[in-house]
Amino acid sequence: MQVPYWNETGRRRDEFLLALRFLTRLPLGAAGPPEPGALAPAGWAFPIVGAFIGIVSGLAYAVAASLDLPPLAAGLIAIGASVLLTGGLHEDGLADTADGLGGGSDPAERLAIMRDSRLGSFGVLALIFSVGLRAAAIAFIATRWQVLGALIAAHAVGRGALPAALALLPPARSEGLGAEAGQPDQAVVLWSAGIAVVIALAALGWRTGIEAAAAAAIVMALRAWIARRQLGGQTGDVLGAIEQGGETVVLLAAAAWGP
Numbered sequence: 001m002q003v004p005y006w007n008e009t010g011r012r013r014d015e016f017l018l019a020l021r022f023l024t025r026l027p028l029g030a031a032g033p034p035e036p037g038a039l040a041p042a043g044w045a046f047p048i049v050g051a052f053i054g055i056v057s058g059l060a061y062a063v064a065a066s067l068d069l070p071p072l073a074a075g076l077i078a079i080g081a082s083v084l085l086t087g088g089l090h091e092d093g094l095a096d097t098a099d100g101l102g103g104g105s106d107p108a109e110r111l112a113i114m115r116d117s118r119l120g121s122f123g124v125l126a127l128i129f130s131v132g133l134r135a136a137a138i139a140f141i142a143t144r145w146q147v148l149g150a151l152i153a154a155h156a157v158g159r160g161a162l163p164a165a166l167a168l169l170p171p172a173r174s175e176g177l178g179a180e181a182g183q184p185d186q187a188v189v190l191w192s193a194g195i196a197v198v199i200a201l202a203a204l205g206w207r208t209g210i211e212a213a214a215a216a217a218i219v220m221a222l223r224a225w226i227a228r229r230q231l232g233g234q235t236g237d238v239l240g241a242i243e244q245g246g247e248t249v250v251l252l253a254a255a256a257w258g259p
Contacts, residue, residue: 015042016049023049023159025087040182043163043189047196050159051152054203057082058148065144075138078151079131090158090247093240094130095123100231107232111172114237130244137251141258149203150254156203157213158247160196161220163189165242169224169234177236204254212253216246 019042021028034042060081064074083091096114102122104110113120134154141147163184171179184192201209220242227238 016045018042019045019049020052023089024053024085026085034181036180037182039180040163040166040184041188043166043184044187044191044195046162046192047156047160047199050155050157050196051199051203053082053085054152054155055148056085057155058144058151061138061147061151062144071139072135075135076131078138078147079134082151082155090240090243091127091130093237094244095119095127096237097227097235097241098126099123100237101226107172107230110231111235114235130248133248134251137248137255140255146254146258150251150258153200153203153209153212153254154247154250156199157196157216157250158220158243158245160192160199161217161246162239162243163192165220165224165234165239169228169238170232172227172231172233172235172238178234178239181236200250204258208254208258211257212250215253216249219245219249 017028018034018038020026022034022039022042023046057078061074061078064077065071069077099116099120099122100110100114103113103120138147138150141150166178166181167184167186167189173179197209197213200213203209204212223238223242223245224234227234227241231238
């Protein structure tokens with residue numbers, strides 16, 4: 001990794017805006033998919049965008065809590081805010097991946113099911129468990145500031161692992177987001193992971209941050225291993241499922257091991 005990596009200010013700015021445009025639904029210029037190979041170099045910015053999403057989600061929770069809503073309702077509102085901001089990008093990937101893995105008998109059939117726009121029972125159940133676990137974890141955390149920190153860490157860590165997944169898993173298809181994103185180099189992978197861990201430590205404290213990041217890494221690595229065995233590699237949906245695993249585990253860790 002070369003020191004001049006950060007010297008190209010204009011390029012870094014464009015990469016950050018690309019990551020922000022891709023991971024959110026903010027009106028930031030031309031819409032549509034990124035150019036083939038353009039997304040991978042922007043992976044270093046994924047955890048920063050994730051932290052921003054966490055801030056928005058945490059503010060939504062604070063507003064709901066200030067209205068004396070029950071903690072579980074406030075947690076669901078926080079998740080709803082993040083879904084509105086991202087367009088449910090990763091939730092959609094989780095549901096499609098669950099349908100494919102649960103309903104197919106071989107990689108080709110599983111990938112075909114994942115492309116079907118209809119939602120099956122496995123996808124519905126995956127979304128119920130994902131949203132339910134996250135909302136329950138948020139509701140259990142004691143204060144609004146701790147909820148804000150947990151959401152910032154969760155969204156940063158979940159997205160910070162995606163460049164590593166792109167680098168280590170081959171595309172399961174010759175087309176689609178997983179193939180067109182490109183393969184990030186080692187510098188991008190290390191910067192993304194490092195920024196995610198630093199954000200987790202700052203948001204959760206060093207002990208809980210390390211424990212949450214380590215637990216999330218294990219779960220996301222397990223999901224990547226399953227995708228490699230069952231699908232032959234990654235797709236855009238698989239990346240979404242990996243992110244959801246990391247996000248959920250960080251929130252659970254913050255609820256269980258935090259102050």
